[in-house]
Each structure stands twice: as C-alpha cells, then as structure tokens.
Amino acid sequence: MTIRLHAQGLAKTFTLHTQGGIVLHVFDNIELVVKSGECVCLHGPSGAGKSTLLRSLYANYKPDAGKILVQHKGDMVDLLVVDPWEVVEIRRLTIGYVSQFLRVIPRVSALDVVAEPAIANGLPAEKAKALAQTLLTRLRIPERLWSLAPATFSGGEQQRVNIARGFIVNYPILLLDEPTASLDGANRQTVIALINEAKTRGAAIVGIFHDAEVREAVADRLFEVTPRSSESTTRSIPEPTRA
Numbered sequence: 357m358t359i360r361l362h363a364q365g366l367a368k369t370f371t372l373h374t375q376g377g378i379v380l381h382v383f384d385n386i387e388l389v390v391k392s393g394e395c396v397c398l399h400g401p402s403g404a405g406k407s408t409l410l411r412s413l414y415a416n417y418k419p420d421a422g423k424i425l426v427q428h429k430g431d432m433v434d435l436l437v438v439d440p441w442e443v444v445e446i447r448r449l450t451i452g453y454v455s456q457f458l459r460v461i462p463r464v465s466a467l468d469v470v471a472e473p474a475i476a477n478g479l480p481a482e483k484a485k486a487l488a489q490t491l492l493t494r495l496r497i498p499e500r501l502w503s504l505a506p507a508t509f510s511g512g513e514q515q516r517v518n519i520a521r522g523f524i525v526n527y528p529i530l531l532l533d534e535p536t537a538s539l540d541g542a543n544r545q546t547v548i549a550l551i552n553e554a555k556t557r558g559a560a561i562v563g564i565f566h567d568a569e570v571r572e573a574v575a576d577r578l579f580e581v582t583p584r585s586s587e588s589t590t591r592s593i594p595e596p597t598r599a
C-alpha cells in the first residue's frame with residue numbers, strides 16, 4: 357500500500373508569552389505512517405496533544421522539529437518547508453480537514469459552503485451543487501435549510517455541513533477531528549459509512565474519535581499520543597539592556 361503521510365520526529369511546544377514565557381512541551385519524536393486505505397485513530401488522555409498533532413498535520417500549527425511528508429501530485433513533499441502558496445495547493449488537492457466546528461461565512465448558503473471545495477477543484481458549479489445536495493440529503497439536512505447561511509444552524513447541523521464540505525472532494529488524505537461529536541445515532545452511522553467509503557477509494561485517514569462505536573467501526577489501529585505536560589519549563593527572558 358502507498359504511504360500517503362509520514363510524520364517523522366515531530367516535536368511541538370507552545371510558548372506562553374503572556375504567562376512569563378512558560379514553555380509547554382506537548383509531544384516529541386512522533387513517528388506516524390499512514391497508508392492508502394488506512395484509518396489511524398489518535399488516542400490518549402485529554403490534553404495529551406491529539407488535536408495539536410492533527411492541526412500540525414494540516415499545517416495549522418508549526419512543529420519545532422521533524423518533517424511532515426505528504427504525497428502530493430505524485431511526489432513526497434515536506435509540509436513544514438514548502439512555501440505558503442504550496443500549503444494552499446496541498447489543502448485544495450491533497451489534504452481535507454473536518455474540524456468539530458464550522459467556520460461560518462456570513463451570507464453564504466449551506467449548499468454553496470459545501471460545493472465550494474469541489475468547484476475549487478475544477479468541478480462545474482452545477483455538478484458540484486448536485487453533489488452537495490446528495491451529501492446534505494445523506495446527512496439529513498432538510499432541504500429548507502440548503503439556501504440559508506449556516507450561522508443560525510444548530511451545533512449538529514453545522515457539524516454535518518462541515519462533514520459534507522470535507523467529503524465532497526476525494527482527498528487522498530483526510531484529517532477528522534471528532535467528526536461525530538454533536539451527532540445523533542443515525543447521522544453517526546452516515547459518517548461511519550462516508551469514512552469507510554473514503555477508505556475503500558484509498559484515502560489515508562487520521563482522526564480523533566472519542567465515540568467508541570465510531571472508533572471500532574472505522575479505525576484500523578490506534579496511535580497513542582502520550583502527555584508531556586508535567587515537563588513544562590520556563591524559557592528565560594533576556595534582561596532588558598540598560599542604556
């Protein structure tokens with residue numbers, strides 16, 4: 357099976373500049389390989405760094421050390437050294453990300469929010485909207501809501517719009533941050549089906565699934581993220597130089 361994502365020696369700290377320069381060591385030496393058709397579940401206690409790792413894999417956070425190799429247009433490229441415009445391209449074509457919360461864009465309808473990534477990938481608008489309708493129907497978003505901006509939608513409705521947006525493109529790599537957190541049983545089953553369909557077409561998936569039923573239905577293996585929070589240190593701040 358093709359390796360789609362390979363994180364090597366990843367380390368991440370946060371420096372809390374507003375709190376005396378305290379340095380939080382979140383994780384280090386992360387080695388994660390994800391192949392085509394495989395779903396890996398990030399696992400570990402609250403605060404261990406699962407979301408931080410997932411966001412790092414999407415280049416939302418910049419790790420302090422290591423590489424994030426992703427297969428993009430046939431080549432392995434390191435997400436941590438590419439130019440910002442390439443990150444935009446990699447996100448458009450190669451890596452999809454479903455966060456727990458929808459970033460609501462005022463006045464843009466739910467249908468257009470979902471269709472947008474497909475249009476950005478070159479699908480004609482009419483086809484993209486037809487695909488968006490199919491996904492919104494599968495995720496039980498009532499048709500009367502399709503033309504409305506999702507700002508006023510319930511938490512679960514917003515999450516389902518976000519899922520439809522993440523699954524409208526056949527991304528080779530998919531990152532899922534608790535995609536079923538606010539969903540009822542029927543919609544959880546739909547998300548399980550969408551994830552398994554993505555695996556069947558060869559997507560490499562990394563996810564955080566707190567729900568055991570979802571985890572068991574989609575994950576091929578667990579990847580343990582171990583907390584390092586007890587090792588926070590204070591980075592010394594240089595004394596101000598006197599005139």
Ligand SMILES: Nc1ncnc2c1ncn2[C@@H]1O[C@H](COP(=O)(O)OP(=O)(O)OP(=O)(O)O)[C@@H](O)[C@H]1O
Pocket residue numbers: 370380382400401402403404405406407408409585
């Ligand atoms: N932007 C940030 N700035 C500073 N510290 C952060 C930031 N994001 C996360 N942290 C810290 O990093 C650690 C890991 O947080 P993270 O959200 O990755 O954990 P998690 O394993 O996803 O937890 P949970 O299961 O509760 O969602 C926590 O101690 C958190 O306080």
